Amino acid sequence: MSGTTSEYLDIDAPAFERVRGLLRTKAGIELADNRQSLVVARLMRRVKSLGFTTFDPYLDLVERDECESGQFVNALTTNVTDFFRERHHFELLEGIARQAKRNEPFTVWSSACSSGQEPWSIAMTLDSTTGAPPTWKVLATDIDADVLARAQEGVYSVDQTKAVGAELQANCFSHDRTREFLRIRNELRSKVFFAQLNLLGAWPMKGLFDVIFCRNVLIYFSPENRVKTVRRLAGLLKPGGVLMLGHSEAVLGTQTELVSIGKTAFQRASGVRPS
Ligand SMILES: C[S@@+](CC[C@H](N)C(=O)[O-])C[C@H]1O[C@@H](n2cnc3c(N)ncnc32)[C@H](O)[C@@H]1O
Known part of the structure; x- marks a missing residue:
């Protein structure tokens, strides 16, 4: 050879x-x-x-x-992703943010964020939701350092941002000189934090989240690790907090104390159900 x-x-x-x-x-x-x-x-x-x-x-x-x-x-790793993938999760996020206490920081974790389309879609949603808490932040993590660097860079081709509507595109991105690429605006950047994290390793963050996105990653794990991870995620939700799973992972939500609140979304008990 x-x-x-x-x-x-x-x-x-x-x-x-x-x-x-x-x-x-x-x-x-x-x-x-x-x-x-x-x-x-x-x-x-x-x-x-x-x-x-x-x-x-x-x-x-x-x-x-x-x-x-x-x-x-x-x-x-398989890093396929898109802006506003499974759009119903972002509509639900809007409803949850509107009902959240305005005087408390609203926190979201995008736990397998790939090249950033998911956390930036979350940020765009929170930024544009009237009545959402004024203080919010997004933690974006992935095991893959290469995609994480691209996520943090926050620069996408015009083609990649097709799923972002014209209004959000105008509000949340700036064009580069060639007009071939769009760059996430600085105002959003200051609210999104990136870190490398293995979902099967230690989770060093403190505090609980209002919403956790863990989508299209558990499918790659063994059945035992899927259930174990969903249980750990459930433990990091505030009471009433919501976990969003990928559409082929929905059954996992039923294996915890979480309550189904619609398509692939699960709520930790003792909270107000989002409308
Ligand atoms: C198919 S992408 C999903 C991206 C996004 N969540 C979405 O639904 O569009 C799966 C991501 O999971 C990440 N991943 C795989 N194993 C992981 C692990 N053990 N811990 C954290 N991330 C992992 C991969 O690097 C990849 O970026």
């Missing part, structure tokens, strides 16, 4: 099992047993650029080097 970048690098069964085991340990992500071609597509360039001609020495490096381990996880 040659080390040139144009040639395909095959992965044998033991190396593929090593990849699955490492990804499970480091990120809780369960790879199906037929995803060899995905692994090769996502890792081949990195393996070759380091001068390796097979996967095993690369995986040895991943095992002993924390930095390479991060790159490995970044390469294998």
